[in-house]
Amino acid sequence: MRYLEYKETLQRGSVGFPFAYYHITPSHPRYTMPPHWHDECELIRIQEGTFTLMVNRDIFSLHAGDTAFINSGFLHSGIPEDCRYECIVFDLDYYLKNHQYTPENLSTLLSQQKLIRTFFPASMTEFQEIFRTMVHALSRHQTGYTLITEGALYHFLGLLLRRDYLVENPGRGATHSKKFRECKTILNYIALHYTEPITLKEMAECVHMNPNYFCRFFREMTHQSPIAYLNYYRIECACEKLCMSNARVLDIALDCGFSDVNYFIKVFKKYKNMTPLQYLKQHA
Template sequence: MHDLDRNEDRLRGTYDFPFEFHHIDETHPRYVMSYHWHVEYEIIRILEGSLTVTLDEKSFTATAGDIIFVHSGILHSGIPEDCVYQCIVFDGNVFLKNNSVCAGYMQKIIHQEILIYHHFTPKYVDICATVNSLFDALWKKPSGYELSVLGQFYHFFGLIFGNHYYLESVTRARRDYKRILQLKQVLDFIEHNYASPLTLQQLSASVSMSPKYFCRFFSEMTHQTPMDYLNHQRIEQACYQLSTTDDSITEIAYRNGFNDLSYFIRTFKKYKGITPGKYKKA
């Protein structure tokens, strides 16, 4: 069973241990990381290949050995190339509980008074060693791994502050900030309505734009057309249901916004390279 859940507004891990780990390769239904955002923080490590990452509107390529830090609320996506990567999504507030000594440091991160560097290459030996130990603890889960995870996280943040691996927060340009908020708004609309037969008119209306302007805006922000993004989200959810339920392909197609089974099969094969039936048997 794949560790997949579309909903980005949910509890990560448990209340007492809010850390969520994912190992992702080409067999994972969400191998391609579509544009999304969440209030939690995320750390990504690249094990093999490369991942073209976009944070808000800025893109860069991370390769094996690199570490990526994603701040709370940042729109992000990743396009893999022969890539194996892992993610840890976590609630920063866990480091404020019963620890007044560290609270002042963590509040600077949570309140975005500072912005931790988003890309660490292997030349940051201290950061990479610490983060790799952190990932290995969550991946292999030896006895007492929870202690190791918390310890490595505190060490990570200690290195950040001790070596000034951050920028002083700068105010985002008003136009850019508005565009990002508008994109978040339409992504949220898709997240909650993808199972309905959405039209381009409905998508553009969700952010009060004309269809023509909306298409240009959406493509500039995501490098995808609105309908391509929508269909990709539907196929991702269909993959999850094919992997985790005994429901028929027809039921899954209709549940995810496809009113034509033939069109669903063609679209599925376009994104996954195989038919839904073969995917279900794999």
């Protein structure tokens, strides 16, 4: 799962079955989930540990047995702690558009007049059973798994209607939308230019703000400072390169925008609690 792209554009599953399943453990090179979004919806199911989830500007604390639903286009990120979790990313619009009969109150999901609620605690056993069915089918790929997965999805949608769990979209106002467009613009800028020197002034100019206001804006949207996010993003990219290439640590540091290898190692230890070489040995 390439969470490092601020907006994921990967094809999920196949054209006729747009589902993808990911199992994430502490040894996974993309264990932490940086701010990103995608056009598909996503289910995040916690197996053990805790997971602090940020969705737009809301924060949720997830524990074993809890599940979160991420609506299409929503900015989200997560910080796991001693956590194992599963993600199902899928194109809900595909099923809403291609089903021969879509109830009117579900069609509001296509326009995002209404949204699916975010938090499904472990105590909501009816929903958790549906999520377990989907995970079991997608993780094992046994005969008939596509039909079982799609059946579980329709069961989920039907139960949402029965329980009246669709919610009004609070973010349809112009100001709210503008802020998220600006946030996505700067995340895109960082994703495209993280290998180069980037100053706070350059990031602020990207969204036509002065640096002081930009810092407040960025922290409001992502819960961290612009420079902290830039360093974090670069370290996540470095982790991926350490796992997927034979390049030297010095070359990876330079490729990820660090001009000083000693500073790179210092920042790496801050985020990963180990040196790049220790990380490489652990993930070899």
